[in-house]
Amino acid sequence: MKFPRLSQYRTGGTSQHMKVGIPLPRTPDGRVYRFSPNENAYPRHFVIGNVVASVGLSKELRVRMKHEPHTKQTVCPYSGIVADDDAFIHPDDVKAALEIVKHAAAQDMQDAVSDIFRNAFKGSSSVKGPIRVTTDVKRSIPKPKPRFSRQDLMRKLVCDHCGRDYGLFAIGLFCPDCGAPNLRLHFSREAELVDDQVSLAKGIETEKEELAYRLLGNAHEDVLTAFEATLKAVYFYGKAQANVSPPKVGNDFQNIDKALRRFAELNLNPFAELTDPEMAALLLNIQKRHIIGHNLGVVDDKFATHANDAKVGETVGLVGADIQQFAAIGQKVVDGLDAWLCGSPSPTVNHSPLLMTIKEPTVDPDDPKNLRALDLQLSLLARKVAVWVAEHCTDGSRGFVDASKLRKEFKDNSEVELEEAVAELATDGFVEISHFSGGGLTNFRPLLDLYLTFDGPAFGRDPVADTVTVTELALARPDSVRGEELLAQTGWDLRRFNPIFEHIAAQIPDRGVRRYLGTKLSVSSLHLLAEDRVQLKRFVARLKS
Ligand SMILES: [Zn+2]
Known part of the structure; x- marks a missing residue:
């Protein structure tokens, strides 16, 4: 076979x-x-x-x-x-x-x-004898x-x-x-986000002072969270390298003394490069975090001993510059850890990652819709024909393609090239060629996979998301689901709805799918048994996962 x-x-x-x-x-x-x-x-x-x-x-x-x-x-x-x-x-x-x-x-x-x-049964339509054999071998x-x-x-x-x-x-x-090592890249990305939050807080008018304070508080917290997570990740890596299973560390990395003791196990002092004022600022910021997070920003005795200008009972001051300084000190520590991971410092320390030349996506004049990016084996011409078919189908019900219009659109391509493109689409299950009436360009029509794959580039919509929407609407109904009603509920046109409803119908056995000739819908209604509903729920879960 x-x-x-x-x-x-x-x-x-x-x-x-x-x-x-x-x-x-x-x-x-x-x-x-x-x-x-x-x-x-x-x-x-x-x-x-x-x-x-x-x-x-x-x-x-x-x-x-x-x-x-x-x-x-x-x-x-x-x-x-x-x-x-x-x-x-x-x-x-x-x-x-x-x-x-x-x-x-x-x-x-x-x-x-x-x-x-x-x-x-080729050519046989047996009418001899009492038993009549009908040969219905229409391909489903x-x-x-x-x-x-x-x-x-x-x-x-x-x-x-x-x-x-x-x-x-x-x-x-x-x-x-x-x-x-990309550790410093991670941290600088966090620092950039924190910078954005600080700018946002600066832009808030003075009457919304509390909102600005909260925004700065969140930014400040984000620096500590990122700093703590980074220290922890490096510590666990160091332990794994030494073949030691990681101990429970709790909040140890929110406290400089405890963090120092942890890193001493790896013969490493992550804060060795910090100057005294930097170390003092780091300690103060960690204390500030504690006051803002656990004491609603009100200065207590312990904090007052760290900060000369803070008075017990007052709200701890927090300005954008504090947060940026906190992030910069954190970055210096992380840069050191990043070097420790491989034994040499990154030459990118003084470069902003934003200065990196990101390749501009090049637009190929032959392929303005970037169809080559679709993960398919098809030639560019076959892809273009498929998009054209999607665009020129008016109702999404797999009607035969008007070959004269197709030829006109692709007049720069020979008949042989076009036939081959259509054959490619047929090979990959995007169109069906009717060989009974000669085949070739004159007789082919789209299959469901053509709509599901090329409606995206043709109309800028996502057939997978559409399928999820309609399946969920169908599942919200009792056992019988009428296509007309769902169509009205979505408010879509027929062209968008038909392939999606048929996609859903394809997930359940044919006994539950009703198709009536002469209606505008390719599938008229679905009758869902309990097991079909299970199938559809799993189908949605798979599409959403
Ligand atoms: Zn790399």
């Missing part, structure tokens, strides 16, 4: 023992999920994107890296271990790949069975490929050593590409 759909993913092996490679689903910004193979590297999950900045590789930068950038190995940003890219596959991507393979194999089987029946509509949603993470960074874009859940120590 042949597996044409499955074979598209084939990377090796034989037709009996096929080895397949499935492209990873991407986040809206084009990053893929990664998962550290190190069980102790909490939280393990991170996302990795493209190389987006050009950084001139100097000797000083290279010496801090774990290996040459952009190789087939990944570095765990949380623990620093290095392994082949394949070791970092996220469990969600394994599940997704299995579903994609299952879908391709099932569609191949379905086609093979239809072919067997079609050949068996292929089910759309499974789709998965992937989310970007809050902490987005671009490595200032190799230009790789990535995102983390928590403070990371290393760039996942080149392995250079």
